[in-house]
Amino acid sequence: MSDAVRERLAWVAVDWGSSHLRAWGLDERGEVLARAGSDKGMLALAPQEYEPALLEAIGDWLSASGRVAVWVCGMAGARQGWREAAYLPVPTRLDDLARGAVAPVLRDARLEVHLLPGLCQHDDAAGRDFDVMRGEETQLAGLVAHEPGFSGLVCLPGTHAKWAWLEAGTVMRFATALSGELYRLLASRSVLRHSVAEAGLDAPGCREAFVGAVREAAAEPGRFAQRLFGLRAADLLDDSLPAGEARRARLGARLSGLVIGLELAGMQCELPATPVTLVGSAALCERYALALETLGHASRRLDGDTAVLAGLGLARAGGDNSSWRRI
Structure with a gap:
């Protein structure tokens, strides 16, 4: 300097x-x-x-x-x-x-x-x-x-995603979801590590896989554990999936959609008619915005560093x- x-x-x-x-x-x-x-x-x-x-x-x-x-x-x-x-x-x-x-x-x-x-x-x-x-x-x-004086629901995606309810600039209550850590553990430490890989949602087929998984998890959260193992089974049996890393990327996007969809399933009755404010990195906020949109909810974003x-x-x-x- x-x-x-x-x-x-x-x-x-x-x-x-x-x-x-x-x-x-x-x-x-x-x-x-x-x-x-x-x-x-x-x-x-x-x-x-x-x-x-x-x-x-x-x-x-x-x-x-x-x-x-x-x-x-x-x-x-x-x-x-x-x-x-x-x-x-x-x-x-x-x-x-x-x-x-x-x-x-x-x-x-x-x-x-x-x-x-x-x-x-x-x-x-x-x-x-x-x-x-x-x-x-x-x-x-x-x-x-x-x-100043902001009121509304804020989501801060991350390893431990936070949801905070603000009234006139005051945090009234908040809730934490272990979604980011859960995804990381499943992707790197479970049997799914053989079948999934991280990729952006712009990779071929990944956006569609993510959106479909969000819908499924939100509609039937009780089947979450079954659908997780279904990822491994699909890797072994589904001939419609592409080969190699493209296959792993698509299944990784589906895993991400299942985890975020499960989180949103627990929030459905709390989501307001007004847009949810997302605060965080562009990549994570993009996923949450798409998941919210999939379930019929609007959002807006504020950069995390800002x-x-x-x-x-x-x-x-x-x-x-x-x-x-x-x-």
């Missing part, structure tokens, strides 16, 4: 997950000046290793003097992370996440780090179940930063130095 760009650096945004960290250097207007990342996620670090990992990623952005605020969401604030930023219980206003931020003890005087909390939910008579999220709340805050940056910016704007809890 040049000295001229370094002088413009106002703050740093960090999304610190279980497997990776991603960092952005921004100016006061929110323009991204620099990007960095590493594979040093929570699972690879002990608490005392977080500051060196952060400096390894962004140290070149820092001037010899002065202090830069670093706002962090994700697993760095988990109990097993850098320092625990305790979950805030729902209902929670998304423009008020900074009240739960914690500041870890630092050696480098150029850093001022704030770890954002996640959200938690307890079971109750209103139909809520025990649940937690950490990182997705910041993406939801990014949606609210773009649309949401993270906007959410961290909203937290930064709402933060009050006197309220940060130092550990």
